[in-house]
Amino acid sequence: MAKLAPKRDLEILTSIPGIGENTALRIISELGDIRRFNNPSQLNAFVGVDPQVY
Template sequence: MANNRIYEQASHDLITNKNRLHKAIQLTFPEIEHLLANPRGKNYWSIVLKFPHPNIVLETKEADIIDFLKSLSGIGEKRANDLAQRLIRLAKLAPKRDLEILKSIPGIAENTALRIISELGDIRRFNNPNQLNAFPSGLYLC
């Protein structure tokens, strides 16, 4: 019985930590989740650790990004070049653009736009307005 409780607690802790990590990624660089087909493997987490924010990607020379990617398991020259190009494109789509788009909506100033982004994360992950409306949030807009 004790071992079962330890197992249940460890499973619960693992899920909680994964959810926290996902939320942190949503706040800093949500686009990176679209870099690889499987955003869960060792290479994905190595990339996230190296480039946790889009500004880091944009401030790094493309050749250095390619060299880093080639150092990962199973990534050759061509794949590293393709991934580097994709990573740079994703970094350029960062939420800063979302802020400008939200501020362009009549009645939404910078403070409200920042609050929307902080509550919802990457708005592009919602496929339609109904999904956005159904999202549980503590943000109330009048």
């Protein structure tokens, strides 16, 4: 499965502490090309989260 994921996307995601290859592959498979979102708000809406700063 890792062979199907764009290498650069996989490298970026796995550089985040706590995200290993399996988690990165799941994120890529769920989101597809993250570049289709014009801004973080669109990504948040797609995922169904509403992060706020308290």
